[in-house]
Amino acid sequence: MSTCKIKICGLTRIEDVQAAAQLGADALGFVFYPPSPRHLAIPQAAKLVSALPPFMTSVGLFVDAEPAVVRSVLQTVPLDLLQFHGDESPDYCQQFDRPYLKAVRVRPGLDLLAYAKAHRDARGLLLDAYVEGQPGGTGHQFDWQLIPKGLPLPVVLSGGLTPDNVADAVTQVKPWAVDVSSGVESAKGIKDAARIAAFINGVRNANV
Ligand SMILES: O=C(O)c1ccccc1N[C@@H]1O[C@H](COP(=O)(O)O)[C@@H](O)[C@H]1O
Numbered sequence: 001m002s003t004c005k006i007k008i009c010g011l012t013r014i015e016d017v018q019a020a021a022q023l024g025a026d027a028l029g030f031v032f033y034p035p036s037p038r039h040l041a042i043p044q045a046a047k048l049v050s051a052l053p054p055f056m057t058s059v060g061l062f063v064d065a066e067p068a069v070v071r072s073v074l075q076t077v078p079l080d081l082l083q084f085h086g087d088e089s090p091d092y093c094q095q096f097d098r099p100y101l102k103a104v105r106v107r108p109g110l111d112l113l114a115y116a117k118a119h120r121d122a123r124g125l126l127l128d129a130y131v132e133g134q135p136g137g138t139g140h141q142f143d144w145q146l147i148p149k150g151l152p153l154p155v156v157l158s159g160g161l162t163p164d165n166v167a168d169a170v171t172q173v174k175p176w177a178v179d180v181s182s183g184v185e186s187a188k189g190i191k192d193a194a195r196i197a198a199f200i201n202g203v204r205n206a207n208v
Helices: 014-023 042-050 067-076 090-094 112-118 166-173 193-204
Strands: 005-009 027-032 057-062 081-084 100-106 124-129 155-157 177-180 185-187
Touching: 005 057, 005 193, 014 027, 014 042, 014 193, 027 042, 027 067, 042 067, 057 067, 081 090, 100 112, 112 124, 155 166, 166 177, 166 193
Parallel strands: 005 027, 005 177, 027 057, 057 081, 081 100, 100 124, 124 155, 155 177
Antiparallel strands: none
């Protein structure tokens, strides 16, 4: 049985927060990126985060946001961890004095070791698929063979994970955690409890 951690991202409804918590997710992600169909206004996000039970991590996702935007979210929404999903520099990421994940979109030719070393103050490196013009949440998978051994940060694997492929992903990559959005939805921003349950089962049944 795998103890890989599980983050479900892009929640927009209280019933999805409650279902993900009851089904055993470790962390929930809330999107603060206006072009995303999963984007939340601050009051809505505050309501969802306040419904989290104890010991569950709330994660705020930003894409190249103005620092003032991140600060205004942090004033009202009690986020445990930030997820920077754009081209944010290490200096940018550190300015909020909050633990963070740095996301990177993996493609051939990218030196992931150098990228991880540059972002060594991150709590983890989130690996997503590269899709031209789209920062994430695409439902696309990338070639897991592109992940080098010996990355100096815990790996959070994402990008096109589903209930059908997540056991293989955990078995092959052995990440610290997995992150999913599209793969557990019935429509953008609408989570499907049966798919979340199947996803969590897939992680737990991985052969590691
Ligand atoms: O979820 C979004 O809308 C989103 C928008 C902009 C950047 C990232 C976004 N989501 C993150 O993308 C990855 C992969 O998602 P998927 O499972 O392939 O749909 C995941 O880390 C989400 O947190």
